[in-house]
Amino acid sequence: MPHNIIIASIGYKRPEYLKESLDAIMAMDNMDAPIRIFLDLLPDNTLHPEVYALAKSYSPHVLFPKDKQGCNGTIKSALAHCFSIGADAVLVVEDDIILSVDALNYVKWALTHHGDNPSVRNITLWESLHPFPDQNKVVMQKRKFTCWGWVALKREWSAMEKAWTTDRHDTHEGSWDVVMEAHLGGRYELAPTVSRARNIGEKDGTHRGAAMPVSQANCVVADYYLAPIEKPVYVILGRFGDIYMVCKKIQNPSIVCCSKRFVEVMDLFPQHEVVVMDNDILDPVKAASLCAAKYPTHEIIVCQLDQQPSELCKPFRNYQAYQEYYASL
């Protein structure tokens, strides 16, 4: 089924990056998507002249606001505009994102096979881990939001627009992508195992400086397949009672990480796999990082910390009880 995809290229004041990014877009296989270039103004409410001239050389459709909007506002305006002129999906490419040659093919495949999948909130093109070295064509569902080359879906735009950040000062906490990740609603992004994008923006970025270039792999379209959703990993470094109460509430077979000293409780839950931590690992965050290394593509849920899901944990309401647990281990 054909999709009306519009590519939204976002520029500001880095012409050298924007050029490389636009060149990569134009070089994509089967490049038949219209492109709109959205520029933000400098603090004095003028356009960066070099950036504007460059943008005009790639597309007649260069859009910019009357007043400076900041990164958050620019991307929101870009999406709103593209959906208002009939896009089903908008491929958002910031000026420091370089797409792979087969990126658009991947996007089209993803929209065809998962554009109507209600558990998928958006499609991303970037992936750092390359978790399945022998399976370059695998596509994963991840409970994340990744902004380095991503596709917004029209069916999701209304909810996204409502949740969009109101931060006008470009802080990290108020960054649009951080806010988007906070409003996942329990759903997933579709991500390739081999990245279809890389970030070259090592200098002068708005929210983050460091870039993480990764290798690209050109795959044949329609050969992708969706990996099953991985079992989540629950890290529970409490005692018997804590492990028991959490496991009792986990609905689906999962992976449970607990201390060696209390692993006996898992005899009562044969449906779950167990990862045993040494007794001297008392810090759930450390345990979680070890689990993340062991299960790079799995969702890691740390129990008994401030961010624990309250519906799952806290068999004892009193946090002092937890402190006692840890103190006496």
Place this chain on the structure above:
Amino acid sequence: MPHYKKAIIALDGHSSKIEDTRIQHNVEYALASLHIPYVIYEPHTRGLKKLQQDMNEEGVLYILNDSFQFHLCDQPNILISRSPQWVQSTPKPNTIGVFTQQMVAVDASQMVACIARNTPVRQHHNLLAATNYILTNEFFSGDTNQMARNGLAMMSWNRLIQEDMHTAVLCHTSEGLPFVNQMLSEALTQCKHPDDIVILLNRDICLVPQATSIIRTYMDLHNYSAVYAQRVDVVTNGLLDFSSIADKQEYEGVDLFAFRPDAPVLEEILPVDLYLARAAWDSFWAYKIKNKLPYKIAYHQAHDSEWQSEKGNDGNRWNYTQISLHRKESDLGVEYYEKYFKGRK
């Protein structure tokens, strides 16, 4: 009366083993008085599946400490928790009784009553911790004895908070004597959780460290939304424990009131302006609340009372007048102190 074929008492465990023999004796006494045969569960090394199986026999009542067996048990049970840190252990729908170890150590009658009643205890609103607010009227006194009593009380609350981190002190300040109903009304606005408890005290009332846990547990046990307690008078310059005041005589006045924010009795007491530190307000409140905490958790250094002197007359008269105006026909009257009326017309 419930028909349990037997009871299993399991008070062992790694972290919360109960070694106070008075507790087991009182549990046995309660069961024997209701003619329920019982066994003491012996620890074993045959695994948790065996433990889970043993904790789920049909028709059996379980008396458990807050150890792993409590989590495993889905049959009717009574929980004896460590206090105060463990008092907010979430009761299960099948929990018919909750006690702290101190409560069972000094008394078996409440356990007899809860087994006979055989209904689930109050369930917590959610899994988030609730707060106990100690509410008092803060004032400066130039009197050395008064300052010492107030200081000792504050020290006792501080020790309590060190053990029960979910307790906070709310100090009310006013010019002149405050109205107790207004104090309480202001404090209730601090409650953010339906399971919060506001505990109103006179400024010089000391609490034993287990006080808040016993109040909360007792209110959960009976599903009470308000209780009151009487103090004991002591001669001491130091902080005392639950066991050290257990055998003291209670003073006739009422010095501690505990409310949940949704207590129906608030509708009756909040509209009545009554002066703190003057006659009868405590009797009026206690009469309305009706549920007395049967444990001694508050103590106080005895001293002459201002309300019994001439200085208290106006305030006393005000309180009596207000109580009379708000009396209902169904009320039997408000208690008074014989000492106060002795020799007066």
